[in-house]
Amino acid sequence: MSPPRENPDRSSSAVLQAEFSPDERRLLLRVAHDAIGSGVNQRELSFPEIPPHLAEPRGAFTTIYHAGELRGCVGYVVAVVPLFQTVAETARAAALDDMRFSPVTPDEVPHIEVVLSILSPLVPISPDQVEIGRHGLVVTLGMRRGLLLPQVPSEHGWDRETFLSQTCHKAGLPLDAWQHGATIEAFTAEVFGDRDVR
Secondary structure: OOOOOOOOOOOOOOOOOOOOOHHHHHHHHHHHHHHHHHHHOOOOOOOOOOOHHHHOEOOEEEEEEEOOEEEEEEEEOOOOOEHHHHHHHHHHHHHHOOOOOOOOOOOOHHHEEEEEEEEOOOEEOOHHHOOOOOOEEEEEEOOEEEEEOOHHHHHHOOOHHHHHHHHHHHOOOOOOHHHOOOEEEEEOEEEEEHHHHO
């Protein structure tokens, strides 16, 4: 799954109720930073002790910034591995494998800012149930699939129909595909970053 091109919000405004404690957030951010450092500097990654909650399979996106500018964003929509591993893998990939950017350099590593978006499971949803600021969307038709995070429509001032159309556009589908056979799934995301735990 390609990362969304829109910059995720750097706050927790999309969160209705926090699932992760401050300590859990700090631990996941530490895992992300350690994964970036180990990947860029080509050294082995070791994990701290991980509590059971963070070992549950979850999807997540890791977005990284340098000097206030987007530097990479990669995520897993489907929960295929434990959350801490998802964070580690997506953080490393955001630093090294996002094709929109050159790989992060060792000099940049200490200055990288991380924002995590932890996703709920995907659930089918009808267009009239979509809530701006709460739901992220996945639209699928045939082999094409597009995803936009919950904070994206709020950032752009989109209404529900525009959000649905732009998610279709992200998938490379006609803007009205959501009205003509595309599958619509929703998720929520808990968004937090380095600035939220300092």
